[in-house]
Amino acid sequence: MNPVGKYGKEIRSWAAFTLGLAVLLFFMDALLDKGLRDCREGSVGVWNRVVTGRVNADVLICGSSRGANHYDSHLLSEILGMTCFNMSVNASCHNIQFPWMKAYINHNKKPKLIIQNVDLTSGETDSFPYNAWQHVPFLKDPAIYEGIAGLNPEMRWHRYCPLYSYAVYQTLTKTAVISLLRRGSREWGEVGPGEDNYAPLDATWDGRFDKIKKEDASSLKFEITPDGSNILKQIIVFAQEREIPLVLVFSPEYYEARNYVVNREKVFSFLRSLANEYNVHFLDYSQEESMTFERRYFRDSQHLNREGSRHFTRLLGKDIARLFPFLQDPLMGNGMEHRAK
């Protein structure tokens, strides 16, 4: 007897169950996605602003954790008299920062200046984004998907499989549910303090570096890989093609940390030569005398605390205003003819 005929009723029942389950999965996925899209807070809220064109800042700050901790966007706005937006991605190399820069440019008004924080890791690339959960809701954005999906095949599951991201990253489920419950309770508004990725460290010197010194840690070496150096070049070219002035900035570090990096000069030489090659400013505050010897400005050898970030931002603001006078005076053009000192 034809098995389909014999089991026809049960097969239909199972098919109906499976169909119902599929509908439920897609429905729940869509509902939670809606919640995430409506989220105004935290990292997801910041990226939502970016991909929905709700930033439109004059000055864009990009970087890693040092970018997030060091550049007080609100203070810089006051100094420069224009809107600043810190879009740094914690614990990231440039290959994670660049897709977000592209997404920003795709959805927002062209900024007047991009401040790109550079580090000793500027010649390296990430193999997988840290805190990947903050990126996965935005994998439908072509710039993000193109830049991040290639790092790990799992990203495709996040994009195409319903509820996969929510199963893997329950932070997203929680964020989506809270956002759904708060729906309509807050308008977007202008970007206020705390509504970008500026994350000041309210901490004093934590002593980790002193422990490392006591343990007599062997020296560090930071690679300059072809992929890493290419990404930084691509960032510069990307900005130049869109006639957006870009400045590379190396923010302060604690002076003793320099002794533990064996190829420090090589990295700085790479950054300087890149700046020369592409005719961009390179502002090196790594040995800023007013800060580098002062532990009171640092949480650890690489990260400024809140006080340090404010001090640094003031120094940076003055230098930016000096180097890019057009920022305050639109009649002076877009400053692309300016050259690194």
Add this chain to the structure above:
Amino acid sequence: MAYFLLPHRLRNAMLLAASYYFYMCWRVEYILLIVASTLVDYIVGIQLDKTREARKRKAYLLTSLCLNLGMLFCFKYFNFLNDNIRDLFNMYNITYKVPALRVLLPVGISFYTFQTLSYTIDVYRGKMKAERSLPVFALYVAFFPQLVAGPIERSLNLLPQFYEKHVFCIKRASMGLQLMLWGFFQKIVIADRCALIVNEIYGNPESYNGFSLLMATYVFAFQIYCDFSGYSDIAIGSAQVLGFDLMKNFNRPYFSKSISEFWGRWHISLSTWFRDYLYIPLGGNRNGEWQTCRNLMVVFAVSGIWHGANWTFLAWGLLHGVYLLVGRLNKKLQTGRQHARWLSPGLAKLINVLITFHLVVIGWIFFRANSLSDAFLIGRKILSFWTYRLAFDVPDVSMEKQVLVFLSIAFLVAVQLFQRGGSVRLWLERRPRAVRWSIYYVLIMTIILAGEYKQITFIYFAF
């Protein structure tokens, strides 16, 4: 589906290939161990059937025992023994140069070794004829649903099933899938979530107060139950879908009224294995009280060590042995006495269940602790009531996750209380389709959205 579409004569081959592939996904070379065990016991079984001479039969049996237990010893116990001998020699400043074996413990070795031994012993005892078909016997050893963590099946139950022509039964498959769904829920939602708390606290017992350690121990009681019972349900359910019946491995053990009853409800396949192949051959309870006590202690010492090569497992096993001895003594003392009038049967039952549960929980301290010294530290802290702070704070585990742990445990207890009135599955069968499907959908959604996916190892895989 592929299994049912194949002709009957090819099905066992397909299952065997799938089982070997399943095992090789972990580590390809370790399939040789299963194959070796299979070949040895297949040959031994046939020789036992052919030979009537008692001396030769004993020799064959001993061959199987030595080879299987020898393999188990090498991979699981050699380094433990070696380390302890080294420590002993070091105490007397004697040089000890035997190196450790650099081998990984093969997944499921304790399970399939015991399964093959039960076959050999049953053939030796004449309870069954040797299996003549090597592929069928190989499948009995390596049958994937229960290969890595049981239930430890008996040859009398499982072998004949490989000769039956299994016809696809929708109802049976549905029930199998239901069981698997419940198994996944227990494992992914409850057990793995409990593990977040337990691993953090038991990993740093010195940093937590007695109250936190006590709560972590309770949580571990549910973690290990859901982890193991969940796996067993997945194994039994998947076998059921294919048309096979595996033995039940858990029967609401935390509702036991005595330790003796607990061992009739917890890891039933292992406890019955020890009863039939160790306790009874030692003499059981037939040779007087002293020998019965000795036999019980031996069985539980071996049971403890079976679980792992660590003094903590031995301590756990011996503790349960002591519980049983005390239980036997108490029973003798209780005979003829009446319960106090104020103690209703229901209340007496509840008290017995609570006492038994807590005796088991005490044992779990040793089972889970990383060392004996940790176990004693945890015990001391738990008993130091005056130091309790009624705050249960586990850094690295968010408050939502902690709340979910306790909610999921409460849900499990509610389901098990419900089961006192009859099987949940039978109750479900009588509900309208909309109710059944809603429950399945809720379970699936909960597994997807509230499951913990970082912890994916089953505890008993380590045995």
